[in-house]
Amino acid sequence: MxxxxxxxxxxxxxxxxxxxxxxxxxxxxxxxxxxxxxxxxxxxxxxxxxxxxxxxxxxxxxxxxxxxxxxxxxxxxxxxxxxxxxxxxxxxxxxxxxxxxxxxxxxxxxxxxxxxxxxAGAPLDLETVPDPYLSGTLAVSPDKPVFIESSRGSLVNPVFLGRRPAGLRYFPRDFAPRVLRLASEGGVDEARFVDPQLDAKPDFKSFVKALAAANESGVGLSGHIDPAAVDDELVGLLADAAFMAVSADLGSVNPKALEAVGLRLDREGLERGARLLWAQGIIVQPDVYLGLPHDSYETTIETFDFLGMAGMGQDTELQPMPVAPGSMLREDSASYGVKEFLERPPYWVVETEWMDEDDLLDAMADFEESFDVAWGTPVTPCFSAERGGFVAFADLRSAAGLDALLVSPERLASSVTLFLDADDTERAARVVRAARDLRKENPYTLWQIVLHSNAGIPGTGLVDKLSDAFSMPEHYFELSRIFSLDMQPDFQVRTFFATSSEALALAAMRDRKDLETVFAIGDAMPGARLVEALPFMAFDRETAPFELLYDLMSAYRVYPELLLEAPRSLFSMKS
Structure with missing residues (x-):
């Protein structure tokens, strides 16, 4: 615009x-x-x-x-x-x-x-293109990252990505520092460079100096930079500019796989550069792809071993190789040894001549176990009534709650938590029947279904009926997590069991892997066995004693995403 x-x-x-x-x-x-x-x-x-x-x-x-x-x-x-x-x-x-x-x-x-x-005809002269932030087309907002584009094109174009014009073109050199100053003055916390190769810019060190001068408030920066190309001086400048993370193409440590897709890797340079960046507190995030041509399960494990020895495993961005629209790979996938890939987004490879689907799943399991990370984190319940002015939570223990959703579908948020009484099977059956009408106007909504009971764990039949009623197997959120090892098969629809009973919570954690367990905390911490099992913890920040809040935050310091704020009354009310 x-x-x-x-x-x-x-x-x-x-x-x-x-x-x-x-x-x-x-x-x-x-x-x-x-x-x-x-x-x-x-x-x-x-x-x-x-x-x-x-x-x-x-x-x-x-x-x-x-x-x-x-x-x-x-x-x-x-x-x-x-x-x-x-x-x-x-x-x-x-x-x-x-x-x-x-x-x-x-x-x-x-x-x-x-x-x-x-x-489009010939590549555009970017010197003639105004910046959307500087022109006022986009406004900076303190609660959102700013995205900065300082160049287009790439010197490296992997065969699995859509074709980009060869070579690099640059926007006016002062645009990025000026946008960063705007972000700094606007109270923004984070700015991300979207350039495929930020450090390919001529006289990159001078460019980073300009960023450092403009970034007076220390907006956290990230971008695609080759760690093998950095030296002590550049790393110091990146730190001065407030870079907090750099991403880098690693792909695989298998030279044959890299050659097949048009990537290269300087292993020693990557490790050396990573150490320099870490010394300045800058995170290195290697991009690794599963299922590259000529990569087997064994060579994939070699890549993971390298990441582990180099200390980069937990920060690695891992995904199956995409077969993107317009890519050379998509035009002739068979010649690259690709036997099957998703025809719908995200277009990931499913089977190659060297790895079948089970191999990919096994590799994903090894990655999660080796680095203690979860791939494909699901959406968690939201117990706040609204998000952005739209209904994000609905208490369906009364008929009025469901009727309100059916009458005003335009009021629903893109992600909605439904709260049901697990012991009221008749009302749950009505929700199952109403799911078709709810999904008719909002087919791409993410649903979190919370079944509450202090009397017993909901049966698998009820859980399956609710999940099936709201599920869309072809949803992007489902397909983008097909290699997840989560015991619950659905991601667009997630089912949760909420209880204030420690015994039921422990039993559900042990016996019902098809459910996420939410323990509604009262006036004191639950026993050590339940805390060690790491269920979701629902707590009321307004009514919980400060000592309890401290103990809870300390116990879940490494897993803050498992802490859910919810009004205490929600788990004590009956319909």
Missing amino acids: AFAESRGALRRDDWALLDEDTADSGGDAAIAAAILGASPELVVFTLFSHNIERSLWIAKRLRALMPATHFVAGGPEVVQGMPVFKAHAFDALIEGEWEEPFIGLLADLSARSLKPRYT
Whole structure:
């Protein structure tokens, strides 16, 4: 939008972004209602792997309701041969860089001659592209990270990623420091560089000096930097600029696998650079991919061994190799030894000539066990009534709670916790019957179902019925966790057993791995056996004694994500 404004194709009052609360927290119906209420002439979507399915649903729903409105989309998912071209959800699609084609699209829109496809021509001169923060298109917010783009393109283009223009192009050199100063003055805590190779910038040390001078409040920075290329001076400058983490392509330690996908690894340089960065308190996060061509289970374990010996295991970003839209790998996957991959996002490899699905699962198990990390962390319950102004929690122990959800689907958040009495099977059955109507208007919502009882653990039949009623197996949240070893099979729908009984909590932790256990804490800490089992702990910050809060925080110091704030009355009330 900033580029269109700079070319005179738009004025500031001609357009608006979806408001932050709706974009961040609103459910599918909430987003659709906000767009419908604005009555725009044009609606623009940016399609990524994590949002394309949801965006297609919203666009199709709105096109039926808004025949006079035009719907267009661009982004990494708009690649020839992908299903978006046959989805009949958009009037026009933009391939490649947005800026110039969008100007043409706006001109055609004014002339009422919109074309179905717009394609970027020669790579754009980034010196002519305004920054969205500096132009006022985007505002900095203290509770959100700032994303800084200082270059485009890459010198390295792995075959499993979508093609990027060869070489590097740079935005005006002062843009990044000016954006960082804006973030610093705005009370922002974190800024992330999205450049594929931040340190490939000419005279990178001078660039980092400028960042350090601009970052007066110490906004935490992160970016993609090759540790093998750093020296003492650069690491000192990175620390002065408040870099807190750097990510780096590792891929695998198998040279044959790296060569096949177009990556390289300087093992000694990586270890040396990591030590320098650690000495300044900067975290090193290697990117490792499972299922690369020529990587077997054994060579994958060699990669994990290297990470362990180098001290990087817990900070490693591990994921299966994607077969991304527009990538060389996707065009001829068989020649790279890929036998099966997910056709839907996130497009991960499932089987190769060297690893089958069981090998990938075993490798994931070894990674989790070796480094004491959980891959694919699930969503936890939320006991706050609202998030961003939308309903995030519903007490369904009374009929009114369920009726309110059914009557106003546009009020639902994108993630909703449902609280039920596990002993009231009749009301639970009504929720099962109502699930279809709830999902009809909010199909991509994440659901957390909390079954409360102090009398007994809910039966597997009830749990399965509730989970099946709300589940969408093709949901991105499900597919992106297919290699998780979590005992509960669903991620888009999570079921929890909440109780104030220590005996029941211990029994559930021991016998019911298909349920997450939530212990509702009272006036004192539970026994050591339960604390050591690490259930979720629900506590009321307002009523709990300070000594209890201290003991609880101390016991869960390493696992703060297992602490849930909830009103104490919730676990004592009956419907």
